[in-house]
Amino acid sequence: MKFGGTSVQDADALSRVLRIVATRAAATPCIVVLSATAGTTDALLRIARERNVDAVARLRERHHDIVQTLVPTTEAHTAVDALCDELATFVRGMHLLGETTDRSVDEVASFGERLSTTIVAHACAVAGVHTAWLDVRRVMRTNARHLAAEVDMDSVRTLANDVLRPVLDAHRVVVTQGFIGSTAEGVTTTLGRGGSDYSAAILGAALHADVIEIWTDVSGVYSTDPRLAPTARPIPRMGFDEVRDLALYGAKVLHPDTIAPAVASGIPVHVRNTFAPEEHGTVITAEHPTDAPLHAATLVRRCTLASWRGNPAHHIRNAILHWSYHDGAACVVHTPTDDDVLDLQVALTDVNGTTSAVSIIAVCGPAAGSTQALSSITDAIRHHDVRAMVSGVTATTCFVVCMQDDAEATLRSIHDRIVGA
Numbered sequence: 281m282k283f284g285g286t287s288v289q290d291a292d293a294l295s296r297v298l299r300i301v302a303t304r305a306a307a308t309p310c311i312v313v314l315s316a317t318a319g320t321t322d323a324l325l326r327i328a329r330e331r332n333v334d335a336v337a338r339l340r341e342r343h344h345d346i347v348q349t350l351v352p353t354t355e356a357h358t359a360v361d362a363l364c365d366e367l368a369t370f371v372r373g374m375h376l377l378g379e380t381t382d383r384s385v386d387e388v389a390s391f392g393e394r395l396s397t398t399i400v401a402h403a404c405a406v407a408g409v410h411t412a413w414l415d416v417r418r419v420m421r422t423n424a425r426h427l428a429a430e431v432d433m434d435s436v437r438t439l440a441n442d443v444l445r446p447v448l449d450a451h452r453v454v455v456t457q458g459f460i461g462s463t464a465e466g467v468t469t470t471l472g473r474g475g476s477d478y479s480a481a482i483l484g485a486a487l488h489a490d491v492i493e494i495w496t497d498v499s500g501v502y503s504t505d506p507r508l509a510p511t512a513r514p515i516p517r518m519g520f521d522e523v524r525d526l527a528l529y530g531a532k533v534l535h536p537d538t539i540a541p542a543v544a545s546g547i548p549v550h551v552r553n554t555f556a557p558e559e560h561g562t563v564i565t566a567e568h569p570t571d572a573p574l575h576a577a578t579l580v581r582r583c584t585l586a587s588w589r590g591n592p593a594h595h596i597r598n599a600i601l602h603w604s605y606h607d608g609a610a611c612v613v614h615t616p617t618d619d620d621v622l623d624l625q626v627a628l629t630d631v632n633g634t635t636s637a638v639s640i641i642a643v644c645g646p647a648a649g650s651t652q653a654l655s656s657i658t659d660a661i662r663h664h665d666v667r668a669m670v671s672g673v674t675a676t677t678c679f680v681v682c683m684q685d686d687a688e689a690t691l692r693s694i695h696d697r698i699v700g701a
């Protein structure tokens with residue numbers, strides 16, 4: 281069971297988490313993987329960048345406030361203080377050195393998850409749930425690529441069985457950290473932003489869990505980002521492939537790597553709402569449901585459509601989509617910064633290229649390439665300025681390249697077709 285940042289953001293949310301965990305633990309032992317409280321990782325990254333010892337005080341205060349409402353025990357307050365002292369000492373060291381390395385950023389970032397899990401483990405124990413706190417760095421073995429470390433799945437499988445399994449056998453609940461890991465030498469690493477989903481999937485896969493539950497602040501994977509379209513609604517069942525595409529092309533609800541360990545071990549992933557646990561959520565499995573050809577649409581903003589005539593522009597890299605025609609070619613590149621756009625324009629100078637600011641809409645579903653799916657997308661984009669539609673790259677996704685200014689409106693038109701609004 282993985283609970284994200286908003287699910288652990290304050291004492292009220294945490295008391296919901298406690299109820300959900302306690303109910304589950306009464307039926308079956310479980311591993312609880314937590315994110316840092318909402319906003320804490322951002323704050324820690326800022327602290328690391330600025331080597332700002334003073335800012336640790338605000339984090340300390342915030343976590344004490346949560347403890348005060350949730351588990352006002354001396355032990356819990358002391359545990360929070362011990363972690364914040366360690367953090368402050370570390371940041372002071374960085375300040376003295378006058379240097380921020382990726383390695384020290386990872387060390388600082390790790391305190392968010394260490395704080396949230398410490399508080400929840402205390403709260404579970406006080407609530408009478410037989411709980412152990414585990415430092416996941418004893419299990420989550422990674423390489424030393426700081427900020428986005430790669431997990432060594434074989435080592436994790438061995439360590440999960442040697443270290444985590446006995447703790448789980450001896451308790452009903454093991455509370456541990458998402459997002460963080462460690463090299464074989466014991467140096468702290470992180471798995472990249474949003475990495476707690478991935479952590480949960482890895483641990484679930486390593487221990488052959490019955491199900492990997494991702495508890496968040498919406499009732500499952502929605503047909504589009506609920507902030508973009510009021511008609512968005514949760515999809516009850518989805519196949520692994522379409523969810524992977526959806527996460528890859530911007531649906532922030534799941535970390536894109538999350539699905540891989542679950543697929544490899546055939547474990548269903550169930551996305552559920554901490555604030556509405558009675559709702560069904562989304563069950564993601566290997567088999568594709570056949571209820572509809574299309575399920576969801578997502579938006580990749582800040583892309584550039586480049587096209588040129590004549591010789592191919594070999595030096596263009598990282599294109600999301602790329603196609604050629606009789607006397608020219610075109611591609612769409614993700615260009616999140618103005619510098620990325622400039623780089624691309626420079627790459628195009630020898631080939632008389634042109635660029636325009638576009639967004640990509642990825643339309644995903646079990647049969648995204650079917651004529652039924654394509655004709656409903658074509659119908660939906662009739663009144664929009666669409667530059668290209670690319671199908672067949674993956675079986676579960678069709679791409680629509682639309683003008684940046686019209687992207688949200690185009691997305692809503694496509695989305696309305698999907699949900700029949």
Ligand code: ADP
Binds near residue numbers: 500503505506507
């Ligand atoms: P957590 O902190 O639980 O990991 P995230 O903020 O990472 O949660 O992800 C959940 C958020 O993802 C939702 O609040 C929602 O705004 C956003 N989101 C984007 N696309 C989708 C989608 N297709 N379905 C559901 N949520 C989505």
Ligand code: ASP
Binds near residue numbers: 458474
């Ligand atoms: N706390 C980390 C982040 O904010 C990991 C996560 O929440 O999944 O990126």
Ligand code: MG
Binds near residue numbers: 284532533535
């Ligand atoms: Mg997340």
